[in-house]
Amino acid sequence: MLVADRLIKNFGSHRAVDDISFTLERGEVLGFLGPNGAGKTTTMRMLAGCLEPDGGSASIAGYDCVAQRLEAQSRLGFLPEGAPAYPAMTPRGFVKFGLRARGFAADAVNRATGLAIERTRLGEAADQPIGTLSKGFKRRAALAVAIAHDPAVLVLDEPTDGLDPNQKDGVRNLIREMAHEKAIIISTHILEEVPAVCSRAMIVARGKILFDGSPKTLAEQGQDHTVESAFRDLTLERPQTRESVV
């Protein structure tokens, strides 16, 4: 469903993504983890067709993300980092705009908009300008746009960032609901989310994949058998010890 094949991206002399390869099938939820600046967002942008790789390739449902960008993007739902949105628009207007741009007919636009607003539990906030909404509702509005066209692949960059515990729970439930019919990648800093919603975990740091496996296997690698300790062990750059300095 989704293939990343030896992806490379440089920003000037800095290599942000260094030879990242993986495949993702329908029914999988991949937790994309890593410290800040690890290359998660850059990789997701390349999958979404917002950035072109300097090396390697990515494809969605068999369509190359660069050469067949429009076909690939029409099968993708993308939540960009920070959930950007147009502040003067209402979430309902925002979702409708996404669907119209994707070529949905008027009645299908209304049906899909209603469903997306219901699934993201926007409620009355759906008809208020996004600029007046709280961070949580704003993020859910962007999430509604990402899922409204029922894409086969979802790429969600920090979908629960800034949400309160109840809202986080709502988004996790939504991801679980959609998991069996889609291939989903979520990037997150919240490690407790990994065993809760992900069927697979991947840790990247300095643009490279350090771990790719089940959350259970990841936890087993940690000193105290938790995802948190495994994450620390894998990603923390150890300071030079006194012995090595001497």
Place this chain on the structure above:
Amino acid sequence: MINALLAVYRRELTSYFQTPLAYVFLAVFALCAPAFTFHVGRFFDTNRADLAPMFDWMPWLLVILMPALAMRSWAEERDRGTLEFLMALPIPLWASTFGKFLAAWSVAAAALILTWPLWIAVNYLGSPDNTAIATGYLGALFLAGGYLAVGQALSATTSNQVVAFVLGCGAAFLLTMAGLPLVLSGLGEGAPVWLTEFIAGLSALEHYNAFRYGVIGLPDLVYFIGLIAASLSCAGVLIAERRGGGR
């Protein structure tokens, strides 16, 4: 693909009216056009019932006001991060570029329509050449389109709307001034004739003035359509470049 263009057009046009921008713009235009016509253009002193005083000053009004409409087109998307959302949509860049342009051009057309009381007034006061007035309006619409397209291309170069506005005003001013003796004489007497003619040919003012005599000339149409197409292509290329991530 036409759906994508219409979706962008609709969103952009709505966004102009969801913020005070369109209302302020239309109000300023509706007040400035008669002010220029009556006070600066000395409409009553000309003793002629035509809209020449308004069309005389129109380019200078458009030099300031069109960049104000165009400045947000890409700079705002870049600043808010919504450009990433737009670039992840399965729509070709030409559809976004042209949709944004058409929306801004529609607001400009609405502004021109708001000068209708002046047209009524000259028809009440005398019997003007309404064909020349109609082609004059068409010329003003094309001039506005040219400035908007140039403004959009410059808006794609920055994430700061004020910078986009200043660049847009500068470019529109240069385009307007190109055919005036001030610029042409500045080239010096020794300048080759072809260079003087080439620079004069770039002048938006010359082509706009041609419309005012009641004639729609092919070279003038080609000039404005060419200017719009070239500027929108530049905007498209500048935004497409961002997919490269600065490589």
